[in-house]
Amino acid sequence: xxxxxxxxxxxxxxxxxxxxxxxxxxxxxxxxxxxxxxxxxxxxxxxxxxxxxxxxxxxxxxxxxxxxxxxxxxxxxxxxxxxxxxxxxxxxxxxxxxxxxxxxxxxxxxxxxxxxxxxxxxxxxxxxxxxxxxxxxxxxxxxxxxxxxxxxxxxxxxxxxxxxxxxxxxxxxxxxxxxxxxxxxxxxxxxxxxxxxxxxxxxxxxxxxxxxxxxxxxxxxxxxxxxxxxxxxxxxxxxxxxxxxxxxxxxxxxxxxxxxxxxxxxxxxxxxxxxxxxxxxxxxxxxxxxxxxxxxxxxxxxxxxxxxxxxxxxxxxxxxxxxxxxxxxxxxxxxxxxxxxxxxxxxxxxxxxxxxxxxxxxxxxxxxxxxxxxxxxxxxxxxxxxxxxxxxxxxxxxxxxxxxxxxxxxxxxxxxxxxxxxxxxxxxxxxxxxxxxxxxxxxxxxxxxxxxxxxxxxxxxxx
Ligand code: ADP
Ligand code: MG
Numbered sequence: 001x002x003x004x005x006x007x008x009x010x011x012x013x014x015x016x017x018x019x020x021x022x023x024x025x026x027x028x029x030x031x032x033x034x035x036x037x038x039x040x041x042x043x044x045x046x047x048x049x050x051x052x053x054x055x056x057x058x059x060x061x062x063x064x065x066x067x068x069x070x071x072x073x074x075x076x077x078x079x080x081x082x083x084x085x086x087x088x089x090x091x092x093x094x095x096x097x098x099x100x101x102x103x104x105x106x107x108x109x110x111x112x113x114x115x116x117x118x119x120x121x122x123x124x125x126x127x128x129x130x131x132x133x134x135x136x137x138x139x140x141x142x143x144x145x146x147x148x149x150x151x152x153x154x155x156x157x158x159x160x161x162x163x164x165x166x167x168x169x170x171x172x173x174x175x176x177x178x179x180x181x182x183x184x185x186x187x188x189x190x191x192x193x194x195x196x197x198x199x200x201x202x203x204x205x206x207x208x209x210x211x212x213x214x215x216x217x218x219x220x221x222x223x224x225x226x227x228x229x230x231x232x233x234x235x236x237x238x239x240x241x242x243x244x245x246x247x248x249x250x251x252x253x254x255x256x257x258x259x260x261x262x263x264x265x266x267x268x269x270x271x272x273x274x275x276x277x278x279x280x281x282x283x284x285x286x287x288x289x290x291x292x293x294x295x296x297x298x299x300x301x302x303x304x305x306x307x308x309x310x311x312x313x314x315x316x317x318x319x320x321x322x323x324x325x326x327x328x329x330x331x332x333x334x335x336x337x338x339x340x341x342x343x344x345x346x347x348x349x350x351x352x353x354x355x356x357x358x359x360x361x362x363x364x365x366x367x368x369x370x371x372x373x374x375x376x377x378x379x380x381x382x383x384x385x386x387x388x389x390x391x392x393x394x395x396x397x398x399x400x401x402x403x404x405x406x407x408x409x410x411x412x413x414x415x416x417x418x419x420x421x422x423x424x425x426x427x428x429x430x431x432x433x434x435x436x437x438x439x440x441x442x443x444x445x446x447x448x449x450x451x452x453x454x455x456x457x458x459x460x461x462x463x
Contacts, residue, residue: 001039001069006031009063016059016215025052030079037072039064042079049076059211123191127174133299135292138168141283148254149176151184151222156281158245158255162262163285166328169258172285173224176256180222187221194230198237205236217244224256228277233268242273255280287459293322293332300333304340311343314351321355325366326462335362370413370461372424378461379406382453391426404436405450409457411437 014022029052030042039060043049052060057074064071129149134142141161148159161169177191192200204213217223223244231237248255259266262284263277288296297318304311325332342358343350356363380387383402390403403425410421411433418430418437425433443450 001031001034001064001071003031005067005069009060009067012063013056013059016063016218017056017211021056021211025056029076032077034069034071037070038075039069039071039073040075040077043076044079046078049078052076055208056211058209059215062215123174123177124170127171128178129175131299131303132168132171132175133292133295135289135295137286137288137292141168141172141285144281144283145172145176148222148256149179149183151180151187154252154254157249157252158257158277158280160257160259160263160277160280160282161285162259162282164260164287164328166330167285167288168329169260169285170226173226173256173258177224188219189222189224190217190220191224191226193226194228194241197225197241198231198234201237201240214244218247218251220248220253222254222256223248226258228257228259229261229266229269231269232266235270238270238273242270242276245273245276249276287462288326288329288332290322290326293326293329294318296329296332297322297336300336304336308340308344311340312349314349317350317352317355320352321359324363327366331362331366335359338362369415372410372414372416372421375409375413375457375461376406376424378457379409382457391424393426401450404440405454405457407433407436408440408454409461413458413461 010022010026013026017026025048028044028048032040032042034040041049041052043052053074053076060074061071129146132142141163144156144159145161147155161172163169173191177189180187180189201213204210225241228241231241245255257277259277263269263274263282266274301313301318321332321335325335339350339355339358343354346354348354376387376390379402380390383398383405385399385402389399390406392399394400407421407425410416410424411418414421416424418433422428422430422433440450440454444454445451
């Protein structure tokens with residue numbers, strides 16, 4: 001390795017570790033020679049050699065090897081003319097090797113391993129675009145995912161996919177990763193959960209390998225972090241995430257994030273992180289509708305027909321399931337899996353009777369009733385007013401309108417009668433309830449905001 005090359009490498013190190021670290025630790029290093037895979041540096045002090053060896057050796061090795069040098073380890077010698085040179089026998093040598101790294105023959109490999117294991121956060125082979133059924137509730141998220149999976153120029157950064165449990169966020173993220181792996185094998189794609197991010201971060205702190213950590217995360221081309229709500233309230237992880245995020249955005253690297261709710265609504269997530277997440281494209285996966293659920297079931301049945309070629313499904317069973325199990329796709333899939341397993345055990349066709357028997361518990365659980373109290377709570381949260389103001393006597397428009405929305409939803413989503421609803425709204429008369437319900441019905445067609453509010457609330461109540 002030439003001095004010139006070392007000069008170039010130093011610039012990379014500067015970028016990776018920042019000006020302060022660089023000036024203190026890297027600048028004073030003098031490259032001496034590279035022989036038999038050992039790169040030798042002279043350092044002014046013993047302490048310094050130790051420090052660099054512990055904190056930056058992996059990074060330096062990584063950079064050297066990436067630049068085409070074959071280096072297995074680093075050695076640091078205290079320069080002969082160093083004023084703080086430890087007292088050593090002047091006759092032994094003009095320079096002494098003070099901090100030879102313990103022989104670590106696989107150090108270079110272990111650097112690469114770390115990178116590979118980062119990339120290899122396991123991807124589920126079933127989660128591809130092929131197996132993802134597109135419907136109205138997820139078409140936008142799907143289209144956005146498709147776009148970033150092409151690996152073209154970064155147009156929106158980050159892409160944030162959010163939505164409730166089991167609606168396909170992880171599936172879409174894996175699909176993107178698979179697609180990128182085939183289309184752009186040159187790109188370094190890193191998928192991991194926010195929890196894994198935190199775990200690695202804490203581990204790096206503990207092992208004092210923050211530089212490696214930073215370096216690895218800043219060297220990816222596409223970073224995908226699943227379930228980012230997990231880092232809410234975990235301050236130092238958020239901080240690190242924020243810096244990683246910024247460093248990658250600055251380099252125009254694609255970032256893809258998922259969360260179980262809109263970034264702005266994640267509690268205990270720092271404002272600066274929130275606003276960073278919001279400056280790209282934020283798309284939500286809506287709760288599934290009947291058609292999508294049916295599509296997913298049909299798709300699954302197709303897959304099962306390979307495993308269970310002899311099994312048949314009676315007409316109406318899938319429709320029944322799509323209608324009755326509206327919680328989340330995972331539950332829907334689980335139900336179908338159980339049906340197939342059961343039917344193959346008893347060697348029968350999957351008909352309504354078998355379905356009712358086999359899925360009694362699932363069907364009962366999904367019969368969950370929406371309560372008036374639940375609606376009142378959701379509506380007051382949504383409009384940011386107190387529950388007591390929804391129920392209480394205040395007539396201000398800012399309370400009256402949400403109250404009417406709540407009444408309307410009670411009428412639509414519960415089996416309560418108007419007088420019953422009135423009673424639960426602070427003992428109001430049933431005509432008041434009727435008036436409120438009518439009013440919202442009218443407004444839904446004239447006032448887009450009200451229509452949207454009602455739709456959002458209904459969805460979140462039914463989810
Ligand atoms: P999330 O990460 O949003 O909680 P997942 O991506 O883990 O949800 O999805 C849960 C299950 O439902 C997975 O098995 C996934 O394959 C399946 N799934 C969800 N949405 C779809 C869809 N649109 N088409 C096919 N399968 C889906
Ligand atoms: Mg998930």
